[in-house]
Amino acid sequence: MDSVAVSPTPLIKANSNETAAESEGEHRERFSSRLAFYFSAVGSAVGFGNVWRFPSLVFEYGGGAFFIPYLLALFLVGIPLLVLEISLGQHFQLGDVGCFGKIHERLRGVGLASIACGYMLVTYYSMLLAWTFNAFFASFRADNFWDQDEVSGTEAKEYFYQNIIGMNTLGDDLMPTRLVGMNVFYSLLTWVAIYCSVAYGLEATGKVTYITMGFPLVILFVFLGRSLTLEGSGDGINEYIGESNWGIFSEHPEIWSRAVSQIFFSLGTTFGIMTAYGSHCQRNEPAFLNSCVVAVSNSMFSFISGFAVFATLGHFAYLEGYQSVGDLEYSSFGLVFGSWPVALGTLPGGQHWIRLFFVMLFMLGIDSAFSFMEAFLTVLHDTKLFCNVDRKRASLVLTACAFLLSTLYATDAGLVFLDSVDYYINFVIIFVGFVKCVAAGWVYKIETQIKRLGPKIVFAYIATTFGSVLLACAMWFGVGNTAAGFVGLFISYAMGISYVVYLMSKKMQEDPTLTWSDMLFDLTMINVMELREDLISSVGHIPVAWAFLIRHFIPPVLMILFFLGADATTIDEDGNEVKVFGNYGGYATSYQILGILTVVFAGFLVASSLVFPKLYNTLQTIDETNMSVDKKGIDEIQMAEKQDQIKSSCAGDQQLSTGELT
Numbered sequence: 001m002d003s004v005a006v007s008p009t010p011l012i013k014a015n016s017n018e019t020a021a022e023s024e025g026e027h028r029e030r031f032s033s034r035l036a037f038y039f040s041a042v043g044s045a046v047g048f049g050n051v052w053r054f055p056s057l058v059f060e061y062g063g064g065a066f067f068i069p070y071l072l073a074l075f076l077v078g079i080p081l082l083v084l085e086i087s088l089g090q091h092f093q094l095g096d097v098g099c100f101g102k103i104h105e106r107l108r109g110v111g112l113a114s115i116a117c118g119y120m121l122v123t124y125y126s127m128l129l130a131w132t133f134n135a136f137f138a139s140f141r142a143d144n145f146w147d148q149d150e151v152s153g154t155e156a157k158e159y160f161y162q163n164i165i166g167m168n169t170l171g172d173d174l175m176p177t178r179l180v181g182m183n184v185f186y187s188l189l190t191w192v193a194i195y196c197s198v199a200y201g202l203e204a205t206g207k208v209t210y211i212t213m214g215f216p217l218v219i220l221f222v223f224l225g226r227s228l229t230l231e232g233s234g235d236g237i238n239e240y241i242g243e244s245n246w247g248i249f250s251e252h253p254e255i256w257s258r259a260v261s262q263i264f265f266s267l268g269t270t271f272g273i274m275t276a277y278g279s280h281c282q283r284n285e286p287a288f289l290n291s292c293v294v295a296v297s298n299s300m301f302s303f304i305s306g307f308a309v310f311a312t313l314g315h316f317a318y319l320e321g322y323q324s325v326g327d328l329e330y331s332s333f334g335l336v337f338g339s340w341p342v343a344l345g346t347l348p349g350g351q352h353w354i355r356l357f358f359v360m361l362f363m364l365g366i367d368s369a370f371s372f373m374e375a376f377l378t379v380l381h382d383t384k385l386f387c388n389v390d391r392k393r394a395s396l397v398l399t400a401c402a403f404l405l406s407t408l409y410a411t412d413a414g415l416v417f418l419d420s421v422d423y424y425i426n427f428v429i430i431f432v433g434f435v436k437c438v439a440a441g442w443v444y445k446i447e448t449q450i451k452r453l454g455p456k457i458v459f460a461y462i463a464t465t466f467g468s469v470l471l472a473c474a475m476w477f478g479v480g481n482t483a484a485g486f487v488g489l490f491i492s493y494a495m496g497i498s499y500v501v502y503l504m505s506k507k508m509q510e511d512p513t514l515t516w517s518d519m520l521f522d523l524t525m526i527n528v529m530e531l532r533e534d535l536i537s538s539v540g541h542i543p544v545a546w547a548f549l550i551r552h553f554i555p556p557v558l559m560i561l562f563f564l565g566a567d568a569t570t571i572d573e574d575g576n577e578v579k580v581f582g583n584y585g586g587y588a589t590s591y592q593i594l595g596i597l598t599v600v601f602a603g604f605l606v607a608s609s610l611v612f613p614k615l616y617n618t619l620q621t622i623d624e625t626n627m628s629v630d631k632k633g634i635d636e637i638q639m640a641e642k643q644d645q646i647k648s649s650c651a652g653d654q655q656l657s658t659g660e661l662t
Contacts, residue, residue, distance in 0.1 A: 028093055029202040031280055036206035038293060041086075043213035043367035044273050045298040048128060049266050051364065052335045055240065055306035057262055059325070061255045062248030064241050069259035074299060077557065078263040080549045081433060082291040083542060084440055085269055089278025090287055091538040095378035096272035098621045100436075103444050108616040109609025110435050111272060113602040115376055117428045118271030120598055122372035123402050124418045126194070127409035129365045130186040134164050135337065136358040137186075139351060146341075146351050153328055157338035164337075166412045173588060176411035183410040190369070191403040197370040198377060199395040202280055205374065212367040217301070219360040220308055226347070227311035236314015239325045240306050257561055261426065266298060270432040273371045276378035287539035288546075309340060316343035336361060373398055382621050416587060417594070423584045424595030427565060428602045434558040435606055441528040441551030448530075452522050457503045461523055464496025469556045477567035525551065 031037040058066045088099040096111035139146055145159050162168040166180035197208045227233055248255055268274070274294075278287065313325045316339065322328060328339045344353040373395070380386040380394055409418050442462065450458050471492050475485035500523070508514045521529075528551040532542050568580045582592050609616055 029280055030282065031206055031277075032203060034281075034285070034290070036209070037277060037281055037285075037290065038297070039209040039213045040206055040367070040371070041274065041277050041290075041294045042297045042301075043209045044277070044371035045267050045294060045368075046213070046216075046301045047125075047266075047364055047368040048336070048361065049262075050298070050302040051305050051309070051361070052332055054262060054266070054302035055309045056332070056335065057258060058306055059240055059310070061252060061258065062245035063239075064244035065246050065248050066255065066259065069256045070263065070299075073256075073260040073263040074295060076549060077260055077554055078267050078269070079291055079295045080546050080554060081264070081269040081437070082267055082274060082295055083288055083546055084436065084550060085272075085274040086278035086281075086291050086294075087287040087535045087539045087542065088440075089275040090281050090283050090285060091535050093279050093283065094275075094382050094621055095279060095375065096275045097379045097616075097619050098382045099275055100439055101616075101619070101621065103439050104446070106610045106613045107439050107443065108613070108619055109606040110432070110439050111275075111379070112609065112616065112619070113428075113605040114270050114272045114432045114436070115379055116605060117425065117432055117598075117602055118273065118372040118375055119402065120421070120428075120601075121271070121425055122369055123405040124409045124421055125365065125372075126190050126369055126402070126406050127183070127187060127414060127418060129190045129362055129369060130183055130406075130410070131160075131164050132358050132361045132365070133186040133189060134182055135160065136355060136362070138164065139355050139358070144351070146345055146354055151342050151345060153334065153339040153342050156342045157334050160333065160337035161415070165415050167415065169412045174413055174416050175588065175590075176413035176417075178412055179407065180410055180412055180414070183414065184407060187406050187410050188403060190366075191399050191406070193366060194370045194373060195395055195399040197366070198373050198399075199392045201391060202374075205370065208370075209367050212363045216360045216363045219356060219363075220301070220304060223312070223344075223357075223360075224304060224308040227308055227315065230311065230315035230347075232315045232318025233311035234314065236310040236312070236317065236325050237307060239314070240310035257564055260557070260561060263299075264433065265426070265429060266302065267295060268368070268371075270429045270436065271372060272375035272379065276375040277371075279378060283538045285539065286541070287535070288542050289540075309335065312343045313339055316346060319346055373402075379619075383619050384622050385618050387622055416585075416591060419585060420587055420591040420595045421598060423580075424598050427562060427581075427599045430558050430562045430565070431599070431602055431606075434555055434562070437550050437554045437558070440531055441547075441555065444527045444531045446527060449522060449526055452526075453519065454503075454507060457500060457507065457523065460496065460500050460503060464493060464500060466555075466559070468493040468496060469559050473560060473563040477563045527551070 031040065085096075089095070092099045092102050094102070096114050097108050098111070100107040100111040138144070145151070145156075145163070164183075166178075166183065169177050171177070197212075198205055264270075281287075281290075310325060313328055317323075317325050317328060341354045341357055344350060344357055347353050376398055377391065377394060380389065381391070386394065408414070411417070446458065468489050472485040472489035475481055475488050479485075504516075504519050504523070508516075508519070525547065528547040529544075532544070532547045536542055566579070566581045569577050570580045570583065572578045572583065573586060582596070584592065584595065
C-alpha cells in the first residue's frame, strides 16, 4: 500500500472512543500476520545496545547476580510499560499523540514529547549505522586495516576513531572543524535505506523486518556456534555468567538503576513505536501476550549475544596471553569496533567474519531506525490535517529533514555530539515514561473521579503521593542525607494521608450512602482500573497487578531514577567532584547546552499542552474533528430552536397585546 491515509468519517457518528476506534480501524493498514508484528516489534527493540551494553553490564555487575535486578526490572517496569503502549495503540487505533489526546485533550503533548524524543534520537542513531557502513566498505579497500597480521583492540578502536569517524583533525577543545565527506555520503545511503523501508506502507515494512531481524539472528547463532568451539571460550563464558558476586549489591548499589535503565531503554517504550505498531494490529489481538513475547525475545537476544561476545573474547584473551577478559575492551565502542572484530580476525578467513559482523550490526540497527520514523508517520496520518498526505511524500520530508539534522554527527566531532546528546536523551526517556504512567494511572477519567469524591480529596491525594517522593529526593540527592530522606518521606506522606482521610470523613457525613471501601477504591485505583476495563474490552486479558504497577510503582521509581541520574558526580580535570549533569564527559559548555535543550524541549511540549491545549488542536484526530463538528452542529440547532421559541413567544405576546387593545 502506498499510504495509510484514512478516509474522512461521516459527519454524524457515535460520540464514543470505542466507536471512533472501530471506524478508524476499518481504514487502517494491518500487519499481515502476528508473526510480522513480532518481527517488527522485536526488530525495533533489538539494536546495538543488546550487543555492546547488556553483556558488559552482566560482566561488570557481578555476573549471575546481575540477573536478579535485571529480571525484576523486566517484569515490574519493562513489560507493564510495553503492555500500556501496545494496548493503547490497539484500543484507540491511533499513534501516541492520538492515544494520549483521548485520555485527555491536555495530554497530546505527552505523545508529542515521545515522538520528538524518538526523532531526536534517530538523527544520531543513524550516524552509528553510517559509521558501520563506512567500516564495512573500508574493509574492501587496498589499504584495508584488517589486512595486518597483528592488530590489538586499542589499535582497532583508534582506527575507528581517527579514520572512520574522522577525529584526527580535532583540536584539544574537541570543537568541530569539518564535515567528514564519506560519513555524509554513508549517512545519505542510510537514510535512503530508511526511506525505502517505510515509504511503501506497512506491508513492505513488515517484509523488510523478516530480513533485518531474521538475518542478524541467524548470524548471531553462527557466531555463537563458531566461538564455542574455540580454545579459551569456556573461560570467557565463565567470566560472563559462571561466577556470581553477591556482594555487588552492597558494593555498588547503583546496580538497581543500571538494570532498570537497561530494560527501560532497550525495549524502546517511550518513543511512540510500540503504540504505533499496536495500532496496526487488530483490536482484539492479545496485547498482554504479544508484549511478553516481544520483551522476552529482546532479553533472550541480549543474553545469547553475551555468550557469543564473551566466548570470542575468551579465545582472544587466550591467544594474547591475557589473564582475564576484563583486560580487554568489553563494552561500548571498544567492543564493537575494537575487541570483537579483532577477535573475529584471528579466525580462519578472519576478514570475512569481520565483514559479516558489520553487516549484522547494520541489520540490527536499521529496523530500530525506521521504527522511529514509523511512529512519526502514524501520528501524522492519524490527524485530520495530514491524513490524506501521500505516505511517500510524508516519508520523504521526514527522512530528508532527519538527514540534514544528522549531518551534525557527520563532523569530525560527531562522536562528541553523539555522546553528549545520548547522555541527556536518557533523562528525556525517563521523563516521558513517567508522564505516560501518570497519564494512564492518574489522569484517565479524572473528571469522573472528581465528581465522585470532590476536587479537594483527589488533588490532596495526588499532592501527597508525589510531593512526599519529591521531598525525599530533595533530601537524598540535594542535601545528601539518606536517613533524613526516608524520615521526610514517611512523615510527609503520613501527614498528607491524614488530611485526605479527614476530607473523606467530612464527605461521608455529607453523603451517608458513601462507604470507606468504595471511597478508598475510587481514590487509589479507580482511574487505572477503568482504563484496564476499557482496554480489556478490546485487547483481552490484562492482570490486575499491571494496574497497580502503572499507578503506584513505576511513577515514583522513575522519579527517583531521574533525580538519581541528575545527582551523579564525577571528577573533573582539576580533581574536583562535580555533577555529571551539565559537565558530562568534560565536554565544552556548548555540548552541554545542546544536550540539556533536548530535556527542556520535551518538558516544554508536555507543559505547553497542559496549559494551552488549543495550541495542539491541529493534531486532532479525524474522529475528534468530526465530534467537534457534530457538537457545533448540535449547538447551532439548539440555538436556532431557542431563537424560534423566543420569536414564537414574542409573536404570542404581540397577539395577546393586540387582543387586549381590541
